[in-house]
Amino acid sequence: MSYIQDVLNGLVRTHPLQPEFHQAVKEVLTSIAPVLDRYPHYREQAILERITEPERVILFRVPWMDARGRIQIHRGYRIEYNSALGPFKGGLRFHPTVNLSILKFLAFEQVFKNSLTTLPMGGGKGGSDFDPKGKLDVEVMNFCQSFMTELQRHIGPNTDVPAGDIGVGAREIGYLFGQYKRIRNEFTGVITGKRLNWGGSLIRPEATGYGTVYFAQNMLAVRGEDLAGKVCTVSGAGNVAQYTVEKLIELGAKVVSLSDSNGTVHDPAGIDREKLAWVMELKNVRRGRISEYANQFKGSIYREGLRPWSIPCDCAFPSATQNELSGDDARTLVKNGCRLVAEGANMPTEPEGVDVFLANRVLFGPGKAANAGGVAVSGLEMAQNSEHTYWTRETVDQRLRDIMKSVHEQAYNASVEYGATENYVVGANIAGFVKVADAMLDQGLV
Numbered sequence: 001m002s003y004i005q006d007v008l009n010g011l012v013r014t015h016p017l018q019p020e021f022h023q024a025v026k027e028v029l030t031s032i033a034p035v036l037d038r039y040p041h042y043r044e045q046a047i048l049e050r051i052t053e054p055e056r057v058i059l060f061r062v063p064w065m066d067a068r069g070r071i072q073i074h075r076g077y078r079i080e081y082n083s084a085l086g087p088f089k090g091g092l093r094f095h096p097t098v099n100l101s102i103l104k105f106l107a108f109e110q111v112f113k114n115s116l117t118t119l120p121m122g123g124g125k126g127g128s129d130f131d132p133k134g135k136l137d138v139e140v141m142n143f144c145q146s147f148m149t150e151l152q153r154h155i156g157p158n159t160d161v162p163a164g165d166i167g168v169g170a171r172e173i174g175y176l177f178g179q180y181k182r183i184r185n186e187f188t189g190v191i192t193g194k195r196l197n198w199g200g201s202l203i204r205p206e207a208t209g210y211g212t213v214y215f216a217q218n219m220l221a222v223r224g225e226d227l228a229g230k231v232c233t234v235s236g237a238g239n240v241a242q243y244t245v246e247k248l249i250e251l252g253a254k255v256v257s258l259s260d261s262n263g264t265v266h267d268p269a270g271i272d273r274e275k276l277a278w279v280m281e282l283k284n285v286r287r288g289r290i291s292e293y294a295n296q297f298k299g300s301i302y303r304e305g306l307r308p309w310s311i312p313c314d315c316a317f318p319s320a321t322q323n324e325l326s327g328d329d330a331r332t333l334v335k336n337g338c339r340l341v342a343e344g345a346n347m348p349t350e351p352e353g354v355d356v357f358l359a360n361r362v363l364f365g366p367g368k369a370a371n372a373g374g375v376a377v378s379g380l381e382m383a384q385n386s387e388h389t390y391w392t393r394e395t396v397d398q399r400l401r402d403i404m405k406s407v408h409e410q411a412y413n414a415s416v417e418y419g420a421t422e423n424y425v426v427g428a429n430i431a432g433f434v435k436v437a438d439a440m441l442d443q444g445l446v
Helices: 002-014 019-031 033-038 047-051 100-116 137-151 170-184 207-222 239-250 273-284 292-296 327-335 351-359 373-387 393-417 424-442
Strands: 056-065 071-082 088-094 123-128 160-163 231-234 257-260 263-266 301-304 315-317 340-342 363-365
Touching: 002 019, 002 033, 002 047, 019 033, 019 100, 019 351, 019 424, 033 424, 047 424, 056 100, 056 137, 071 088, 071 100, 071 137, 071 160, 088 100, 088 170, 088 373, 100 123, 100 373, 100 393, 100 424, 123 137, 123 160, 137 170, 160 373, 207 239, 207 315, 207 340, 207 363, 207 373, 207 393, 231 239, 239 273, 239 315, 273 292, 292 301, 327 351, 351 363, 363 424, 373 393, 393 424
Parallel strands: 088 123, 088 160, 231 257, 231 315, 315 340, 340 363
Antiparallel strands: 056 071, 071 123, 257 263, 263 301
């Protein structure tokens, strides 16, 4: 552990004031200590120092003009973290909270998440502090075109393939791809998350939510259980949360919550398909707030300023944003009988919360494993683009199921091999790390 601590101390010195990045790296490195004890050549080859340093960090100015003719300036980023397994792959996030620390944590996590999918993808992340919420379409287009004018220098189908993330949906992907095509004069699979009629993949919008539920299914199966009849709480109300709820309903679970940044709605009767359709129209078309749900459906309760974690449940699916579930929240969930937590968002559980779940034998699916379905289907979109073909919905969904089963098997088997059975944090980190580290060693000191 002294080697790991030395690496972490050096990381804090060379990357100061980046708490999210430090948190993500610490979580991975501390859990892979048994690998370093068993295979000292990783230390001898300075693999931790190499794997924690991004290959490339790109920061650029994004000037654009709003609808009133005023010039606006934002920052654009692309973190090309590790390409040992394939082209850099990871989303673009447009949100006021975007900064270097958050994007580096996301890119670092993406490296191991992509490794677990078994697809040939490296890890990266990018975005801007631009907020598309409340902007006119023409303003979003102006920003995206300016952003891509710079980003196009650094990406390509065999170099770096961005996708969507928070604030970057089909509209933004369309504007970004259009500008890339305009500048480079080529129609190629340089970005994923495209609309279906011009190169997108079926199941891509659903993939992260569906995949999280498939991972939860596999965790429960180890204990001879399934999701039918389980009471589930879900945080968030965006893409991931919506399709998590959809798949849970399909598998017979009872979902009793959704949330946004203002508060949580609790529906003791359960969110059915009709209610979910109403939520999708509210959030995707009208851009409304989840508080409106309580006015629409009798018997539901809106809890302003609160998250769903005080609601009794069997399974919890944090699907909003990083560090949304604290240690106290975790203790409340355990006290109320929660037996499974699957992270639909990236790093939504604070370290203390993770410790609480593991200490109480709660089945805990960390984001790098549980929510790998999104990037997995992005990888499948890349494959379809390279073949200039479309796969059926059934084909993509089956491949997603198979990939999530494989992700689970890798994490579970590694947890058993290293004496931490059912500790999916240890298992996912070790399985993801070993594959990337060995590829780096194979490719020499680069």
